[in-house]
Amino acid sequence: xxxxxxxxxxxxxxxxxxxxxxxxxxxxxxxxxxxxxxxxxxxxxxxxxxxxxxxxxxxxxxxxxxxxxxxxxxxxxxxxxxxxxxxxxxxxxxxxxxxxxxxxxxxxxxxxxxxxxxxxxxxxxxxxxxxxxxxxxxxxxxxxxxxxxxxxxxxxxxxxxxxxxxxxxxxxxxxxxxxxxxxxxxxxxxxxxxxxxxxxxxxxxxxxxxxxxxxxxxxxxxxxxxxxxxxxxxxxxxxxxxxxxxxxxxxxxxxxxxxxxxxxxxx
Ligand code: ADP
Ligand code: MG
Numbered sequence: 001x002x003x004x005x006x007x008x009x010x011x012x013x014x015x016x017x018x019x020x021x022x023x024x025x026x027x028x029x030x031x032x033x034x035x036x037x038x039x040x041x042x043x044x045x046x047x048x049x050x051x052x053x054x055x056x057x058x059x060x061x062x063x064x065x066x067x068x069x070x071x072x073x074x075x076x077x078x079x080x081x082x083x084x085x086x087x088x089x090x091x092x093x094x095x096x097x098x099x100x101x102x103x104x105x106x107x108x109x110x111x112x113x114x115x116x117x118x119x120x121x122x123x124x125x126x127x128x129x130x131x132x133x134x135x136x137x138x139x140x141x142x143x144x145x146x147x148x149x150x151x152x153x154x155x156x157x158x159x160x161x162x163x164x165x166x167x168x169x170x171x172x173x174x175x176x177x178x179x180x181x182x183x184x185x186x187x188x189x190x191x192x193x194x195x196x197x198x199x200x201x202x203x204x205x206x207x208x209x210x211x212x213x214x215x216x217x218x219x220x221x222x223x224x225x226x227x228x229x230x231x232x233x234x235x236x237x238x239x240x241x242x243x244x245x246x247x248x249x250x251x252x253x254x255x256x257x258x259x260x261x262x263x264x265x266x267x
Contacts, residue, residue: 006037009163009195010059014068017054027220028054031068034214034223041189041196043206045257046216046224047264052199053089054221056165059197060086072163085161087169091152093140100136103127103154126154129188146177150184157188163195170205182208182237190234203257207249208237215253217260225256 017029029051036042044052057063058070061081070077072084093102104123107114114122127136130150140148149169156164170178186209189196200206206213210229217224231245240246 006040008035009038009040009073010034010036010197011071011074012055012058012068013071015055015058015065015070016067017051017058017063018066029221032221032223033068034226036195036197039193039195041198041209041211042214043198043200043210043212044214044216045200045203045206045253046221047201047218047257047260049221049264050216050218050260051221052216053167056086056167056197056199059163060084060165062086083161084163084165085156085159086165087152087156087167089167089169089171091148093148093151093155095140098137098139099132099143099151100127102140102151103158105155106159122158126158129157130154131184145173146181149173149181153185153188157192160192161194163197164189166196166198168200169198171200171202178205179237185209186233186235186237203250203253204241207231207246207253208235208240213249213253215256215260218264224260225253227253 012032012034014031014033015029016027016031018025018027032055044055046052054063058065059072059077059081061077061079072081094105097105100123103126104119107119107122123136127133130153132147132150132154135143135147140151143151170181173181182205188194198206198209207229213227213229215224215226216222227249229249231240231243
């Protein structure tokens, strides 16, 4: 998806992160540098606890680095980054609000700027975009897991973010549904020319979707390896995993990852 002469969108410059709890300081992330180009789809893969969510939080401006800096469009991120949409690990749909009212919430909170009729129009467009027509008036508890993900995605996309941060968004879905969501995600991000940072522990998912894969190791978190995925877009996410390029890359990256996963298990 990345275009040539790529312009940098996100840059982590020697970013580290430590947390202090009960007088003990734990380093979550070693000084780490990474650049993401405009319209690039980068997948971050690594074992649990290696700092993947921490990185997204820093790009979103929800958490400040302990050292180094995060740049977005060349500017340091010093407060909540409103240019990104952030789909966190839990889909936090409000159970007492309908699908439409959940999707429209960001526009409602910005109530001074968006009229009710414009909000309704934009919600309707989002509902169509993510394939939830007919379910607008349902409540989250009445939806399947995939539909809830779609609603959460629509709620994130409604204010037109240019970058999408996704934290293990499809982890809880079954394998078939995951493929359907992959297909839709690629269509959406391509259509909206978005930059994506996609965190997952599923290597196959990362290869199927991304331009580039960043493999993290843990304790403290650090980049182990970065690989380009040389499979052209548009991709057929259903067939891509039967190609030789896919299996070669899977084997290579699994070699990198498996030691880390075993290590992360040894608590
Ligand atoms: P991942 O998303 O890769 O599973 P996280 O970024 O959530 O990892 O966490 C990385 C490390 O930092 C973990 O060891 C975690 O326990 C620790 N950590 C994350 N957030 C906090 C916090 N708010 N306070 C203390 N420790 C934290
Ligand atoms: Mg996480």
